[in-house]
Amino acid sequence: MPYLPVLEAMRRFTDARDEDTPDELWLLEHDPVFTLGQAGRDEHVLAPGDIPVVRVERGGQVTYHGPGQIVGYPLIDLRRLGIGVRDLVCRLEQALIDTIGHWNIEAVRRPGAPGVYVAGAKIAALGLRVRRGCTFHGLAFNVDMDLEPFRRINPCGYQGLAVTQMLDLGGPGSLAAVEDVLVAELAGQFGFAPVPAAAELFPPVDNGASVAASA
Numbered sequence: 001m002p003y004l005p006v007l008e009a010m011r012r013f014t015d016a017r018d019e020d021t022p023d024e025l026w027l028l029e030h031d032p033v034f035t036l037g038q039a040g041r042d043e044h045v046l047a048p049g050d051i052p053v054v055r056v057e058r059g060g061q062v063t064y065h066g067p068g069q070i071v072g073y074p075l076i077d078l079r080r081l082g083i084g085v086r087d088l089v090c091r092l093e094q095a096l097i098d099t100i101g102h103w104n105i106e107a108v109r110r111p112g113a114p115g116v117y118v119a120g121a122k123i124a125a126l127g128l129r130v131r132r133g134c135t136f137h138g139l140a141f142n143v144d145m146d147l148e149p150f151r152r153i154n155p156c157g158y159q160g161l162a163v164t165q166m167l168d169l170g171g172p173g174s175l176a177a178v179e180d181v182l183v184a185e186l187a188g189q190f191g192f193a194p195v196p197a198a199a200e201l202f203p204p205v206d207n208g209a210s211v212a213a214s215a
Contacts, residue, residue, distance in 0.1 A: 003033040003054060003065065010073050010136045017134060019080065025186060025194075026073040027179055030065035034153060037061055037127050047152045058137035060114070060127035062153045068145025068165075070175055070182065072138045074190075079133040081190065089114055089126060092139055095185040096124045099141075102181050103171040118169060121162035141182070142166065144173035 006028065013024070034045060034053045037060035045053055045062055065071055078088060093109050096116045100107040100123065107116045107123060116124040124141040142165035150163045167173040187194050 001028045003030050014136045024075045029067050032066040058127040058129045063125045064149045070141040074138050076135045091189040095189045098185045099182045105169050121164035123164050143175050143178050
């Protein structure tokens, strides 16, 4: 799925929602793209080559999205849920940690560096934005992907930061298998009941988005 149509769709969703709009979780794979958050610096993009670089309004610095990676956009009304940004980040990280732990892989947080790590290597990144109390942007979780593009950047602004993925740690290479567990863990963290998406949100493409609505 190309990055820009999804970026515009979640901006439209966030701008149009009101106090009755159900929260949603969008899960998908992106075509190769580097995204540079508000704290990102051009010098952290070392050699992008043929991969586009997109500046966005999320927090954080530079990261890579590509096939074999689950990208999740939790579109949540924090005011209705009664939580703040710090609690949101903690719950997202815990859902990822518990998902990874489903395959007996020990993952941890790192103080001052949002995301999830296994043996010092980053397996999942977080980058969020809150507008009128509602979240957009989200998480990127490496499952079975080409990790070479991470060497073209300083991931999350850290020079030489090691990056890993589920397949290399003995986990599954199936995105569908990991997504099923991740959705259940996220639903548990936020008290949601997953329901099928009511409508197609994106134009049909070969690797179209998987959208899960939560209520």
